[in-house]
Amino acid sequence: MTAKLNVLRYVLGAAMLGLWRNRTMTLGAVVTTAVMLVTLAAFLAINDTLNEMVTALGRKSNLIAYVRDDARPSRVTEIMQDLEQRPGVGEVVFVTKEDALRIFQERFFDQRDVIDILQANPLPASVELRMDDPAVLPALADELRGMTAVFESVAVPLDVVERLVSISNVSRAAGTAMIVALTAVALFVIANTIRIAVYARRQEIEIMKLVGATDWFVRGPFIIEGAFIGLVGATLAAVALVVMYLQVAPTITRIISFLPIATDVSFVRNLAVFIVLVGLVVGSVGSYVSVRRYLAV
């Protein structure tokens, strides 16, 4: 037990000493990691905002299916119950002919006389869908159009929906590519820093091996060094993130008020925690790869 504690103390001490001896490289790796993680965080925030926009606008883009006057009410109820179970469908609302008339009169107040001229209510009843996922809209619209006995027509703001879905897809793809690239860069920089650290201490490593140090005793300090670089870089990035959030986000929200920027504290807190974890993992993995490759123990 004491031996294990001694080993732990030695490994930690050796890691700190190694970082200090290579402080220029250490600093460079920390800064690179921080920059990559800030970019990652910024991207995640932007992506989140875009997703929020897609969802928010998608909610507004209802599908409206106009019900034939001669459709059987029980059949309409049946279809509505079915629609409510579909994935991507948020809310299913039935708008009666009377409701439609009232909405028309409210919205086109100055033209309400047009209706008064008519004896009967010309507006059809309708089933309106509010979507959770606009992507399923086109298929759904086609299906409803097929039910000619029930619906006289189906209206979908198709172009808006399609554009939103494609923006959201592109941003997701670009974001994934960027995250992969940045993670690769950070991994490479950390792995390289550790490689140089291994090279600088090759004499020490050789002697340790010859006098019977275990593999993990030799590897341990390098893994800790990488993890430490990742952790410090991530902490810097998290601090930068919080500062940006406190300083910049309110300004943007003030200027462009319609942007649904995630301004709640829990979002930023979760993002900061996530960033720190990513830093830790990238640092440990980067150094482990390097140790495996350049440290023949």
Next chain:
Amino acid sequence: MIVLQNVTKVYPNGTRALDDVSLQIDEREFVFLVGPSGAGKTTLIRLINRDTSPDSGNVFVENTDVTRISRREVPKLRRRVGVIYQDYKLLPGLSVRQNVEFVLKSTGEFNGRTSRWVDEALALVQLSDRADHHPHELSGGEQQRTAIARAIVRRCPILVADEPTGNLDHATSWDTIQLLVRINALGATVLMATHNREIVDTMRRRVIEIANGKVVRDELGGGYDG
């Protein structure tokens, strides 16, 4: 204590460093390993602490076949075999005491009890008063004595030395040999590869001569040339 059975080692470039070598060294023996450069002495020493493995044959150290132990068991073997090199292999950034302590720290064995082992090892090699000096402040003989202190600090039962006097002058070489003899008298088995004719001829211990990877002579009380 140390047994080689039909050991053959061929390096990737085709050099036959050891060719069907068999030998046995008993507990507490003091053995000189002689032969021209490139004869296979260093390879033989490296086999004993699993610094290299043979292509065929077996190497037993304390009744364990070290050619068959797993990677995880190699550190255990090396903690039983102290090694001394011609180039000392000291860490330049550490003092004499720290170099010796390093062995114990590398294995997590450094504590109040074992720090006394460090004192004893330094006293045995007569470096107690130089303990805080760094290697560059020491003479070659003192550096080699530091390396010896490091090799014996864990009280290894086996001590192997690869040309320990190769870089030392006449008088210092004798100091080093006297030290190894004392360590042997304290109970360690000592195997020393050397080119030092005078020492081998004077000491009259067991001599194993290798040439072209083969044992050509194994003689008790022998001289350098047989």
